Amino acid sequence: MSTHSVITASAPGADAGDAAKSTGVVPSRERSRSARRPGTGGRGSGRRSRATTSPLVTRLALVPALLLLAVFVLGAIVQTVRISTTDWVGFGPMHSVGLDNYRTVLKSSDTYQSLGVTLVYAAASAVATIVISSLLAAAVSHGVKGGRFYRVIWFLPGVAPAAAVSIFWTASFQPRSGAVNQVLGHLGLGNAHAWLGDASTAVWPVVFVTVWAGVGFAFLLLLGAMEQVPVSIYEAARIDGASTARQFFSMTLPMIRPVFVMTALLEFMWAFNGFTTVWAMTQGGPGTATSILPVRIYREALLNGQFGPASALAVLSAVVLIAVGLVGVRASRSKEA
Amino acid sequence: MRRFNEARRNPLPRALTALSAVAVLTSSAVACSSSGSEGSDTTGSAPVTLTVQQQTGQETLFGYFAKEFHKAHPNVTVKLQTISQEQKAGSNLTVLGSGNAPDVGFVPVGTSPYTALTSRGGLTDLSDVWSSGDLAKRYGSGVSGSLKVGGKPYVVAFSQAIYNVVWYNPAAFAKAGVTVPTDHRFATSKDLIDAAKKLKSAGYAPLQLGGASGYQASWMVDALLPTSASPAQLENYLASYNGKTEITAKYTDPAFTKVLSTLEKYRKSGVYQDGFLGQKYQDAEAPFLAGKAGMFLGGNFTAADFVPAKTSVKPDWLLLPPVNAGTKMTHTGYYGDALGIPVRAQHKAWAKKFLEFVMSEKAQSEGVVGTANLLPGVKDLPASAFTKLDANSRSILADIAKNGSAAGWTSVVPNALAQTFIDSKIQAMYSGRLSPSALAQQQQDELLSFRKSAS
Structure with missing residues (x-):
């Protein structure tokens, strides 16, 4: 209560630090934040709002958002789980089949093949995206010439519609007539590569397009994090004789670790749940070579009318993704605390 | 344990649950009340908007159907709803099964929407349309058999591919x-x-x-x-x-x-x-x-x-x-490009009239053959109907007349298996x-x- 009184006594617009200076009392949480993150301020406006708003109003204000969440998120999840235990064909009544759909899905070798493809696609896309975007962000952050121009250029692919991008690149990867093969042909590397038509190579053009489209967003996130690193640290490192590479690996990356891990995690999850690029480029083929889980779920549900097994697969893939997400969140926090 | 106790003391979760339940029940009630109007009268002159699905690539043909049907029934305006080749074999099921279903839906035979809707009573029995158009005879026994489920027709195939x-x-x-x-x-x-x-x-x-x-x-x-x-x-x-x-x-x-x-x-x-x-x-x-x-x-x-x-x-x-x-x-x-009437369609009687028109000799010869350069669904068109067809199509038709044709395995057997x-x-x-x-x-x-x- 005393803390509230102290903070509400401060002038509007002043932050917790100012309030503390004027009263001589520093809230313990604010103190620790300020100590950990020099330069970030540790603002206390949120606390001030809570002090002036009654708990009932706060709760009532949450109701619309919670209702939306309940209907559109929780409702969808509950319905998916429910369908996964039925023989629903997309229309008409649902008849419960217990856990039969889960047994069917878990017994099918196609499930594990699909999971394998999904993991390869998601991991390769996430790793490549994060590596490339880190390098680009580091270059701009270190003041490479034309940095402002590159910020725009590298973000542009992320703005283009995924379906249009996929169609463009699909044409580019065609043997002989495709731009990629023509460039390779001019370099003496042959122009007849059937990248998308060969089951052993088809996933890589899809990874390439996913990375091409995704680098821009990751670049912006990482650049934002890198620009928060105080310049004085780099100056000290330079005085100590640290090379640019050493600065990047020993200082930049550790200092942006939470953002770096979360960005990598987001890229992995987006690719894991990706559909548009894969469907537009290969429809999961040749055969099942690029049949990632979302593609398989789509085929099962909408092309085969097997909504039960498709929903079971969706639930299981969500479990896998949640597990991966929890590991990622833990990794991002482990060095942050 | 602490969080659990807090939740028990907090009335908000229970209030939210109740509100969610009310919202869900209300939306369900709205959905139920808006579905299933029979719309059995076609004698009046009250304005009617008939929603008809067409697939991409057949806009000219369906444009003809819409225009000519409106000409014959001035109070009926046909609103065309375009679906893609991919949608017609998959996600269109959710549209056809919804409370906002079109009056005439595109339901290719053998696809997952066709199998799901016919097996769960999602399409209107078209026995009367078949009877008034004498379609069993005009399709021929082999084709008409492949267009029925449990002896009943739920679609009309307007074209042969x-x-x-x-x-x-x-x-x-x-x-x-x-x-x-x-x-x-x-x-x-x-x-x-x-x-x-x-x-x-x-x-x-x-x-x-x-x-x-x-x-x-x-x-x-x-x-x-x-x-x-x-x-x-x-x-x-x-x-x-x-x-x-x-x-x-x-x-x-x-x-x-x-x-x-x-x-x-x-x-x-x-x-x-x-x-x-x-x-x-x-x-x-x-x-x-x-x-x-x-x-x-x-x-x-x-x-x-x-x-x-x-x-x-x-x-x-x-x-x-x-x-x-x-x-x-x-x-x-392939006799699979077919039209049906979802059970939740709003104007079923007008939809049946529309299908009767689509299968009429006029629409088959002028529209399907003459306008769209496609082969008709029925086999009784006079030779004069094919004069507008391109030379290759006429040659193919002549070959079929001489040597016959075979129903494709993937056209007849449900997609999920074929x-x-x-x-x-x-x-x-x-x-x-x-x-x-x-x-x-x-x-x-x-x-x-x-x-x-x-x-």
Whole structure:
């Protein structure tokens, strides 16, 4: 209560630090934040709002958002789980089949093949995206010439519609007539590569397009994090004789670790749940070579009318993704605390 | 434990649960109250907006239907709702089953929407439309049987599609030294393979196939199966998905495995273009229209792309060689592009009137044949109706009249067992990841699984 009184006594617009200076009392949480993150301020406006708003109003204000969440998120999840235990064909009544759909899905070798493809696609896309975007962000952050121009250029692919991008690149990867093969042909590397038509190579053009489209967003996130690193640290490192590479690996990356891990995690999850690029480029083929889980779920549900097994697969893939997400969140926090 | 106790003291979660329940119940009630109006009266002159689905590529035809129907019934305005080729075989089910379903829906036979809606009472019985249009007789017994479920018709097929037509470029054949087969037919597999080799040597791509389309890899099964299986075997392959039909022809029998082996032989012999498994239908068609390929696997509907504005190629047509020597290859027919009336349609009576108009002689001859250059769904049109049809289509029709046609296996058997299942398997076979015998075994296993789940 005393803390509230102290903070509400401060002038509007002043932050917790100012309030503390004027009263001589520093809230313990604010103190620790300020100590950990020099330069970030540790603002206390949120606390001030809570002090002036009654708990009932706060709760009532949450109701619309919670209702939306309940209907559109929780409702969808509950319905998916429910369908996964039925023989629903997309229309008409649902008849419960217990856990039969889960047994069917878990017994099918196609499930594990699909999971394998999904993991390869998601991991390769996430790793490549994060590596490339880190390098680009580091270059701009270190003041490479034309940095402002590159910020725009590298973000542009992320703005283009995924379906249009996929169609463009699909044409580019065609043997002989495709731009990629023509460039390779001019370099003496042959122009007849059937990248998308060969089951052993088809996933890589899809990874390439996913990375091409995704680098821009990751670049912006990482650049934002890198620009928060105080310049004085780099100056000290330079005085100590640290090379640019050493600065990047020993200082930049550790200092942006939470953002770096979360960005990598987001890229992995987006690719894991990706559909548009894969469907537009290969429809999961040749055969099942690029049949990632979302593609398989789509085929099962909408092309085969097997909504039960498709929903079971969706639930299981969500479990896998949640597990991966929890590991990622833990990794991002482990060095942050 | 602390969080649990907090939740117990907090009334908010319970209030939210109650509110959510009210919201869900209210939305369900609204959905129920807005569905299922019979709309049985077509005698009044009150304005009516009839929503009709059309598929991409057939806008001209449906534009004709809409215009002419409005002319005949001025109080009815037809609002066209376009769905894609992909939607009609999949996600359109959610539209047709919704409370906001169109009055006339596009429901291709054999697709997942068709199977789901007919098995769960989602489509209106069209016995009266069939009766008033005498459709059973005008379709012919074979076709009308394939358009019924449990003896009742739920759709009308407004057009017949012929596929597995091998379009060839006569100029490319001449330049490559390929002798044009007689009677529009390759006599043997060797002839096809030799033609492909000569075309490649002359700098042309051989047979263009959209292997990534999701349907073209399996099309050729439909063409080859009638030349590999006996009539009795073929009949059983077309009907055995129904659990009540005894399986007398297995997919592991030579009649089916020889088809797969033949396809694999074509792939190994370089009959298809480079990278065909990474190309969809349009990707495969483009080089043919540009004069860079000798052959393209299409259908009678491809003829619409051969207008001078699109290509300088003047193509002619061929049929693939038979599997068993001495068997005559025939055209593969598809009567699946069909229209139905969802049970939740708002204006069912007007929708039935619309379907009666679509199947009338006037709409079939003026619209389907005359406007869209497609083949009619019915078989009783007078010869004069076909004068506007392009020369190749007339030639194909004449060949069908002389030699007959065969219903495609993937056109009749539900997609979940046929096209959707086998297409990716054939792609895997073409990729060297599945042998023809292993594929045949998987097809047989899927048949047993399908029959079991359907029962």
